[in-house]
Amino acid sequence: MAKVIVYPPTSMILSDLVERMGHQALVVPSEVRSRVTAPGIDSPPLNMTPEEPKKGLRYAAVDVPSGVRGRMSLIGPLIEQADAGIISIESGCLTGCSGCARTNELVRLLIKTKGIPVLEVNYPKDEVEARAFVRQIKSFLEGLK
Amino acid sequence: MKITKYVITSPESDILPSDIAMKIYGSKYDVNVKETCFGVIINGDEEVIKPLVEEIRALDPSGIFIKERGFPPGDPRRCRGRRGGGARPGYYMIESEAKLLPLISKALAYQAEGEATASEAETKPAKKLLDTKKLEEIIIDEFS
Numbered sequence: 001m002a003k004v005i006v007y008p009p010t011s012m013i014l015s016d017l018v019e020r021m022g023h024q025a026l027v028v029p030s031e032v033r034s035r036v037t038a039p040g041i042d043s044p045p046l047n048m049t050p051e052e053p054k055k056g057l058r059y060a061a062v063d064v065p066s067g068v069r070g071r072m073s074l075i076g077p078l079i080e081q082a083d084a085g086i087i088s089i090e091s092g093c094l095t096g097c098s099g100c101a102r103t104n105e106l107v108r109l110l111i112k113t114k115g116i117p118v119l120e121v122n123y124p125k126d127e128v129e130a131r132a133f134v135r136q137i138k139s140f141l142e143g144l145k
Numbered sequence: 146m147k148i149t150k151y152v153i154t155s156p157e158s159d160i161l162p163s164d165i166a167m168k169i170y171g172s173k174y175d176v177n178v179k180e181t182c183f184g185v186i187i188n189g190d191e192e193v194i195k196p197l198v199e200e201i202r203a204l205d206p207s208g209i210f211i212k213e214r215g216f217p218p219g220d221p222r223r224c225r226g227r228r229g230g231g232a233r234p235g236y237y238m239i240e241s242e243a244k245l246l247p248l249i250s251k252a253l254a255y256q257a258e259g260e261a262t263a264s265e266a267e268t269k270p271a272k273k274l275l276d277t278k279k280l281e282e283i284i285i286d287e288f289s
Binding site (some may be wrong): 008010011012013015016019025027028029030031032033035036037047092093094095096098123124126127129130131133134135138 | 213235
């Protein structure tokens with residue numbers, strides 16, 4: 001079973017396809033869960049604290065906006081764990097933790113430069129494209145250990 | 146550890162969110178269920194949720210999609226009832242991807258159908274070619 005990071009990191013379709021093929025999808029909600037359900041000083045625990053932009057310095061410089069660094073503190077550790085990646089180029093609607101274009105550029109760059117197998121796909125617009133989309137993802141995931 | 150998952154049905158699926166909820170109520174699993182317009186949210190122990198999710202998926206393998214959720218169901222930080230209405234922040238992504246679900250589920254069904262046909266063809270014995278001597282006999286019988 002390989003750990004596969006999907007972009008957008010909140011994608012239902014990509015993460016579902018990865019899990020269907022028996023791999024583990026690395027997605028932001030699991031990272032958020034570990035923060036909001038862990039007991040801490042904050043009550044209720046927060047998914048984003050002033051500490052997160054500091055942790056994000058591992059991935060982005062200090063002059064980069066704190067929003068980017070905060071988001072990277074969530075997504076960066078996922079990229080580090082990844083054995084493979086699936087990137088959807090035209091992702092449509094992106095909100096919340098994946099709603100920042102600069103963070104998304106950085107995430108795509110880090111996935112591509114990590115040296116792991118990466119599949120780039122486009123969300124389908126018709127049935128023919130949908131069949132090709134599923135077939136491409138399936139054959140990519142079958143090739144992973 | 147408790148985890149939360151969305152079970153989302155494709156708009157063209159014959160399975161309704163209430164069918165999934167009823168299946169969970171009737172199961173042996175001890176989980177919290179919240180029915181929504183697009184599916185259900187289930188919350189429970191990780192060891193319980195994983196087999197349950199597979200059972201739910203078996204209701205319609207190509208029409209049911211599973212997604213992780215960070216916050217537990219009804220969490221005051223996300224629940225719109227406590228935030229004065231409006232959609233929950235992550236809903237827009239689900240709404241956007243839900244439009245594609247009929248296409249994806251058709252493609253998954255097509256893929257599964259193709260695999261079934263291929264495995265059927267593999268198990269079926271290959272047709273033997275007609276022996277030339279046999280063919281000669283048939284011709285002689287036919288025209289004599």
